[in-house]
Amino acid sequence: MHTQKPLLPDAARRTAAWCAVILLVTGVAAVAIWLCIVFKTAVTPVLLALLGTALLGPVHRWLADHRVNRSVAAGLTCALLVAVGGGAGYIVVTALIDTGGQIVQSLKDAGQWVVDHFGFARDINVSDLVANAQKLVEKFGASAAGGLLTGISLVGSLIATGVLALLLTFFFLRDSHRAVDLAHAVAPRGTGELVEAMGRRAFEAVEGFMRGTTFIALIDAVCITVGLLILRVPGAVGLGALVFVGAYIPYLGAFLSGAVAILVALADRGVVIALWALGVVLAVQVLEGHVLQPAIQSRTVQMHPAMIMIALTAGASVAGLLGMLLAVPACAAAFGVLGELRKGYSPETDPPPPSTPPGGPVSSDTPPPGTSNPPGD
Numbered sequence: 001m002h003t004q005k006p007l008l009p010d011a012a013r014r015t016a017a018w019c020a021v022i023l024l025v026t027g028v029a030a031v032a033i034w035l036c037i038v039f040k041t042a043v044t045p046v047l048l049a050l051l052g053t054a055l056l057g058p059v060h061r062w063l064a065d066h067r068v069n070r071s072v073a074a075g076l077t078c079a080l081l082v083a084v085g086g087g088a089g090y091i092v093v094t095a096l097i098d099t100g101g102q103i104v105q106s107l108k109d110a111g112q113w114v115v116d117h118f119g120f121a122r123d124i125n126v127s128d129l130v131a132n133a134q135k136l137v138e139k140f141g142a143s144a145a146g147g148l149l150t151g152i153s154l155v156g157s158l159i160a161t162g163v164l165a166l167l168l169t170f171f172f173l174r175d176s177h178r179a180v181d182l183a184h185a186v187a188p189r190g191t192g193e194l195v196e197a198m199g200r201r202a203f204e205a206v207e208g209f210m211r212g213t214t215f216i217a218l219i220d221a222v223c224i225t226v227g228l229l230i231l232r233v234p235g236a237v238g239l240g241a242l243v244f245v246g247a248y249i250p251y252l253g254a255f256l257s258g259a260v261a262i263l264v265a266l267a268d269r270g271v272v273i274a275l276w277a278l279g280v281v282l283a284v285q286v287l288e289g290h291v292l293q294p295a296i297q298s299r300t301v302q303m304h305p306a307m308i309m310i311a312l313t314a315g316a317s318v319a320g321l322l323g324m325l326l327a328v329p330a331c332a333a334a335f336g337v338l339g340e341l342r343k344g345y346s347p348e349t350d351p352p353p354p355s356t357p358p359g360g361p362v363s364s365d366t367p368p369p370g371t372s373n374p375p376g377d
Contacts (some may be wrong), residue, residue, distance in 0.1 A: 002229055033318060040319070045161050049168030053176070054207040054329075055214065056081055060173045074173040078166055088244075095241040109267035149366030196338040202333035207331045212296040219292060220254070220284050223262065227280035233265045233272050250308050252267050254285060303332060 006013070036043045056077045063073035183199050184192035225240030233239070239261045246253030258281040266274035274322055303311075315327025 044165040045168055048165040049172055052081060052169040053172040053208055055210040057207055070174050073172045077173055078170045095238040198337045201336035201340045203330040205336040206329045209332050213248055215296060216288055216292045217244045220247055220288060223284045231276055234268050235264060250328055252312055
């Protein structure tokens with residue numbers, strides 16, 4: 001019988017199928033991002049609550065394992081979050097406010113030193129550059145606040161977002177044991193185990209990122225602050241607080257905070273102390289990259305630096321600073337989901353064992369059914 005030859009070769013049909021899948025996934029992702037931007041007032045507290053749940057999950061599980069009521073454990077965990085987060089925020093903000101003017105003046109002096117010593121145009125006025133930068137930041141902040149708040153004050157919006165995120169964190173912690181049943185309930189028939197595995201892997205990635213980043217940020221901030229205090233760099237505590245906050249934006253935050261510390265040292269203490277400050281920053285970065293990150297985050301967050309930079313750029317273009325903070329954990333969760341999908345749909349490598357006939361294995365000396373043994377000689 002004559003079979004009709006396919007119009008396209010097999011390779012072309014496979015390529016077309018993959019292109020269709022990529023277009024479909026891209027379209028769904030674009031619609032999801034658009035919906036998140038439209039409903040950002042509701043999405044932002046949910047995302048912050050998920051990050052808080054990932055950070056405080058071990059504390060809640062420890063309390064629950066010691067037979068503390070889940071609601072009481074969730075309440076104590078949220079109280080701990082308010083106490084620690086509020087205290088850390090107060091320390092950081094106070095340090096930045098107390099030393100912010102000194103840091104800005106030092107940066108201005110460092111910029112003027114660079115202009116004077118590297119032969120730039122003499123008509124450059126660093127004060128004008130600083131003033132223009134401040135105007136640009138104010139304009140950007142006003143535009144962002146106007147688009148984000150639409151008539152609501154900035155302080156009121158931040159308080160409402162924080163309270164809602166805290167309440168959601170309480171409910172997420174208290175009802176976390178029901179997540180497995182919910183995954184099996186909403187998943188299509190026969191895919192409950194896969195959906196559960198994807199959810200666990202995504203949450204483990206976010207949990208590992210939050211815990212690891214917080215621990216690494218604390219170590220980096222303490223080490224750099226101690227180094228700057230030894231070098232008698234002004235505003236060392238504020239610069240350490242800036243390092244702690246910037247650590248939540250991988251690579252870019254460490255680069256910017258380290259550069260600010262070096263410029264401040266250059267302006268107030270000279271080239272030699274600036275070189276020593278550079279050595280302190282580089283030593284801390286080597287400690288982070290070769291000791292802390294492999295030991296803390298290698299088991300949960302495995303992403304190439306180029307992928308992290310792309311995620312940061314995409315997050316900044318979508319949601320500004322908040323997008324940069326959420327880009328890496330979201331990307332880590334997506335990679336975890338893809339890994340579980342790859343494992344769930346990978347073909348079996350071992351071939352199935354051959355089936356045994358009902359009468360047992362057939363010997364080569366046994367004649368086929370329906371025949372008799374030949375007579376002996």
